[in-house]
Amino acid sequence: MNSVFKRIVSSVAIALASVGIAQAEAPKEIRLDYAYYSPPSLVLKRFGWLEQDLKTENIPVKWVLSAGSNRALEYLNSGSVDFGSTAGLAAVLSKANGNPIKGVYIFSRPEWTALVVPKDSPIKSIKDLKGKKVAATKGTDPFLFLLRSLHAEGLKKTDIEHVALQHADGRAALEQGKVDAWVGLDPLMAASEVEAGSKLIYRNVAYNTYGFLNVTEKFAKDHPDHVKKVIAAYEKARKWIIANPDETARIVSEEAKLALPVAKLQLTRNDFRNPVPGEEHVKAFKSAASILVEEELVKKGTDVNKVIDDLIEPSFAKAVVR
Template sequence: MSRLLTRIAVSALSLLAAVATAGAAEQPREIRVDYAYYSPPSLVLKRFGWLEQEFKADNIPVKWVLSQGSNRALEFLNSGSIDFGSTAGLAAVLSRANGNPIKGVYIYSRPEWTALVVPKDSPIKSVKDLKGRKVAATKGTDPYLFLLRSLHQEGLKKTDIEHASLQHADGRTALEQGKVDAWAGLDPLMAASEIDAGSRLIYRNVSFNTYGFLNTTESFSRQYPEHVKRVIASYEKARKWILANPEETAKIVAEEAKLSLPVAKLQLTRNEFSNPVPGAEHIRALKAAAPILIEEELVKRGTDVNKVIDDLVDPTWAKAIVR
């Protein structure tokens, strides 16, 4: 009898160990999320620690990584350095078309990154005036793709300008130091340049905007679907808080991004937070923008960009959360 009881006890312990191991395998060791100065919800989340609270009971730590542009966020996702990255929509399309297996699972906002900036005393007044000029833009980001679309709209090509490939902050600095003639900017850097240096927007076209996507990798979403929902739920909490607390949001953005309060307020007036579920509106915007990727040979010849967009945009998780 004692041997039987011993065997039963050993079997029970083995079963408990197996269950514990299986449970551990069903959750990640940590959640790695980027924050970006162009994504106010990420700054609010980081400030209040809501993601940390969400995963505290599971003993899953949250790691924050700064993304200085869509190109950096996409590089981090592709290398496995982060699980969630904040990017512009068209930049995400370009990255997926070139082999980065990501999913756009939430719209954190429609930020301002569709404008061309010149110094306050510049003689440049229009996109056509950029011909033969030196223009800064960060490759692989929406401002760069916006620049190309704006040139094409005026019958110009990228070879008609001298492109200076600079990260966003460096582009602003180069503009204000007179090292480039124009800059394809984004907020909050663009708002800061306007207010602090008197820089001017010579062209702005919100219809070219392809929204701010929160992306995750296909492998993470496949392995941890419930954790994707929980991250989105935290982002949704931040979005609703922003809508209810615009003044406090501006203070958080100013402090986190080290901006003046007027700059943060200007940035927020050019952010739109109304439609967080990826869907038809966002797909239309991406498909309208997609031809530039083919025309400029930024994707492999023969790439079905519309299919890439359909594969990228995945509302499954957001639909389950957003009410």
């Protein structure tokens, strides 16, 4: 009887220990950013699908607004969020400089940046930027778009006067005549087109890098199942967007406090069809990696190709996307 009792106690102890381990593996909360340049994040936040999925586990969801890739990457690096929405090449740059992140999902393939000038500007091309004031937010796709565009025309950053402004301030500076050009970001770029008549004089979708959902390496290691749950919620939002473009435009309009025509224009420049990170993205980033080295945006000797290979992590999305 005594031995039976001991076996029962032992079994209960093992069961309790297992429960304790399971509880230890669940995060106390999940912190995500939302961004006006990421329509899926706005849809997901609006409908609360992730909150519903996590309700049985009593895991709360915290949303933090990112005003640009640079802000999202700062939040990830400081541990303020677990998931952050950024341009792909901006994530490469940040990881190369020590930010421990993984790119686990593609929230869109956007054309969200271009060279913007006022409606009456004499500037007609990239070459015309020489000696001009150009606004762009450091550490973001627009900034890297600017550098790549200059290099393609035989110009350097020193050939222009770069004015480092956050995206919204860049739009304001352009429309107030304080800068000659702005490398914009949707939906602010679309708003400037619709509301101020600003012109997109240089567009190159190949210089727009993908919209990446990044997660901290620590969260991915400690909570792999919950990474998949977040991606599953994003998948629900992505499929809903494809099926409901008009309603999506209304949500973007309301969340970002934009006119509906602006939101509709923004959405025409997003492709939501391929959410799994993979070789396509590796190749695109490696073809652009030289700009990071040439402009000394990464430490000397950094193996950027290795950084790219380490950043892109398709396994979570492959397990979820159907």
